[in-house]
Amino acid sequence: MDYPNFRMIDEIANIDLPTKAICCTVHTPCADEAPFAAHFPGMPILPGVLQVEIVAQAAGLLCFSLSNFQKMYILAGVDKARFKHSIAPQEILKVDVSCNKQIGSIIECSGSLSVDGRVIAKISLKMGETSFPDNSTRKSFRNYFFLTCNSWEILD
Numbered sequence: 257m258d259y260p261n262f263r264m265i266d267e268i269a270n271i272d273l274p275t276k277a278i279c280c281t282v283h284t285p286c287a288d289e290a291p292f293a294a295h296f297p298g299m300p301i302l303p304g305v306l307q308v309e310i311v312a313q314a315a316g317l318l319c320f321s322l323s324n325f326q327k328m329y330i331l332a333g334v335d336k337a338r339f340k341h342s343i344a345p346q347e348i349l350k351v352d353v354s355c356n357k358q359i360g361s362i363i364e365c366s367g368s369l370s371v372d373g374r375v376i377a378k379i380s381l382k383m384g385e386t387s388f389p390d391n392s393t394r395k396s397f398r399n400y401f402f403l404t405c406n407s408w409e410i411l412d
Contacts, residue, residue: 264310265351268405271321276355278318280404282310287345302343304377308334311367311379314353317401319363319383322355325398332362332384339377347371361385 267281284302285292292300312331319329343349353367362382369377388394 280351282349315365329383333382335380
């Protein structure tokens with residue numbers, strides 16, 4: 257988690273294009289670092305809004321790869337978010353996201369966050385397709401995508 261730059265995904269472990277699914281890893285920071293330092297003093301937990309952002313970023317990366325790296329996807333809506341347990345500092349999150357249905361330029365996605373096999377949160381959201389403002393922005397985003405693919409495999 258690169259919090260100052262708002263890059264939540266540390267590594268893409270797997271992308272399965274036929275099933276439209278992605279699996280990512282996020283390493284949460286130490287208790288004295290943002291976002292834990294003030295949320296909550298004495299009992300640091302990862303804010304729910306950042307959990308939604310983590311799933312949205314994984315969904316965006318999946319949609320980007322499904323578009324053959326041509327379209328950008330942004331969060332268009334959160335349909336449902338359920339937080340079953342809190343996330344503590346220095347935990348390793350597994351992020352699983354799948355694309356369920358596309359209606360026009362909107363893709364419905366569902367995702368979950370888990371720690372050591374225990375589901376922490378389930379989130380359903382919509383991603384909206386948009387064009388990149390210019391080719392250099394698209395290349396920058398594509399570079400970020402491939403930099404997070406340390407030990408990844410794209411299945412197609």
